[in-house]
Amino acid sequence: GDSVTQMEGPVTLSEEAFLTINCTYTATGYPSLFWYVQYPGEGLQLLLKATKADDKGSNKGFEATYRKETTSFHLEKGSVQVSDSAVYFCALNGGATNKLIFGTGTLLAVQP
């Protein structure tokens, strides 16, 4: 079945460092891909999405490109802030069942 694998955390960075969180997927069709962020004690917020190959999603300085050839959707940000500290989830929606399949989440801790 469909699945999402993302890098284990925690990821600890200094403020203004470059961020990459790796995400790869397995899907039988052509899924839509998402990054969600969860701040402590809160629900999930949609960060960005891409619905077809080579699409780039972007929001709040974060970017991710849908790479069909490598089945990847890595999250990047050029300069992280302390306020970016959260858990980041990569997810796919395969369409037929319309359910989101999530990775295990990556905890990002940004130190001043």
Next chain:
Amino acid sequence: EAGVTQSPTHLIKTRGQQATLRCSPISGHTSVYWYQQALGLGLQFLLWYDEGEERNRGNFPPRFSGRQFPNYSSELNVNALELEDSALYLCASSPQGQSKETQYFGPGTRLLVL
């Protein structure tokens, strides 16, 4: 625009009791989804309702059930509570049509079963 709302924010029950969780979708959204986020188990899909009908169900026992009302709000009922039902329950909603795949989440209900 108001987001997805859920109530209550916290719920404490004892084993064997029933819990009812509520969700109101974003205005104009017709689909509601329920997910469970339990420690060590990640985010698991529970249920999808659309236009009042159950469209899909995750790998959970029948004591997890729900419904969607004519105003598109939804309830999740968990009967015969077990300790391992303790989790954050997240509701999400999505619009009709091609954008249905994009789900927007509420803040969740944290259920503790003692």
